[in-house]
Amino acid sequence: SxxxxxxxxxxxxxxxxxxxxxxxxxxxxxxxxxxxxxxxxxxxxxxxxxxxxxxxxxxxxxxxxxxxxxxxxxxPEPSLARGGPASAAELERLKVGLGRLNFLLDNFDKETTVCNPDCARSPDVVRSYLGLRSTTDPLFQAEKIFSKAQDNLEDVDDLEDYITASEKYTMALSESNALSYTSAFGEYNPGGGKDAVEKYLEKAREEAVKARDALTDVIRILGV
Incomplete structure (x- = not known):
């Protein structure tokens, strides 16, 4: 047998x-x-x-x-798999990124308009502030910092709220990224035009607001 x-x-x-x-x-x-x-x-x-x-x-x-x-x-311990805890420099990146997002949203029309010499909207600026354009952006791959920073939580009871805020940020980031990209080519798409650019840019702004709010919650829960 x-x-x-x-x-x-x-x-x-x-x-x-x-x-x-x-x-x-x-x-x-x-x-x-x-x-x-x-x-x-x-x-x-x-x-x-x-x-x-x-x-x-x-x-x-x-x-x-x-x-x-x-x-x-x-x-393998989950903390080792995540590579946590997050370093002070990584947590500082989140704070700097939040400040940049607040600046973008407070000056949205100005920051997303480029004049050379004619003025036109530049939706790709939104992606830059969200850390999607350069590896040197403070929020570049912020999701990895979120994962590592789970080990920075002092109270395990905060974990559920922390994960919820992290997921909200990731979802808003993805939506704003897609809408900004769509807006950038809105003028050239069939049935598009400047109105399409403005429409999708506004939607991208709304998602950036959600990302900002979620990031604010993440930082608050971490206590940094």
């Missing part, structure tokens, strides 16, 4: 029940999961830990933990 696959062999091991329960308990004890203390996931984990502690003595858990510990050590 063919050999049994590794999962089946593991399930047949006499220590399988101990190792399974121990593994679940230790995984639930990981501080990097980032779940709120009142969440169903955490309540289930608490029950698992209590079950493990009641069924096995503390000494027995440590004695049986060798094999399970090897599995845990082989699992």
């Amino acid at each position: 063919p050999p049994l696959p590794p999962p089946v062999l593991l399930a047949m091991h006499p220590m399988a029940p101990v190792l399974s329960l121990l593994l679940l308990a230790l995984l639930c004890a990981s501080p990097t999961l980032g779940f709120k203390q009142s969440s169903p996931r955490v309540r289930r984990c608490s029950a698992i830990r209590m079950g493990a502690e009641n069924q096995f003595s503390r000494r027995g858990l440590f004695a049986a933990g060798g094999a399970a510990g090897l599995v845990l050590l082989s699992r």
Whole structure:
């Protein structure tokens, strides 16, 4: 008969029940999961830990933990995968980028109009302020900073709001990018013209406002 696959062999091991329960308990004890203390996931984990502690003595858990510990050590920590925490310089980039976005929105018509000598709208300026034109822009790949900065949060209860704000920024960034690009070519598209340029540029501005507001929330939650 063919050999049994590794999962089946593991399930047949006499220590399988101990190792399974121990593994679940230790995984639930990981501080990097980032779940709120009142969440169903955490309540289930608490029950698992209590079950493990009641069924096995503390000494027995440590004695049986060798094999399970090897599995845990082989699992990469989320913080390492993200490369966090974010550095002070990276957090400063977010603040500088927010200041630039505020300047753009306060002076939108002037900043998006170029005269040489005739005046015309320049929707691509919006993409520049959003960090989509140059690697030297403060908000260039800001999403990567958001991911790393999860490890800068002092209160795990802020994680949900932080992720929501980060996602809102990413969505608004994508929309503003697409609308700015459409506006730039609005005059040359079929049925387009200067009215089309203005229409899509205004929509790009509205999305830039959403991005600014979301970035404001991110910075507030981070406390920088």
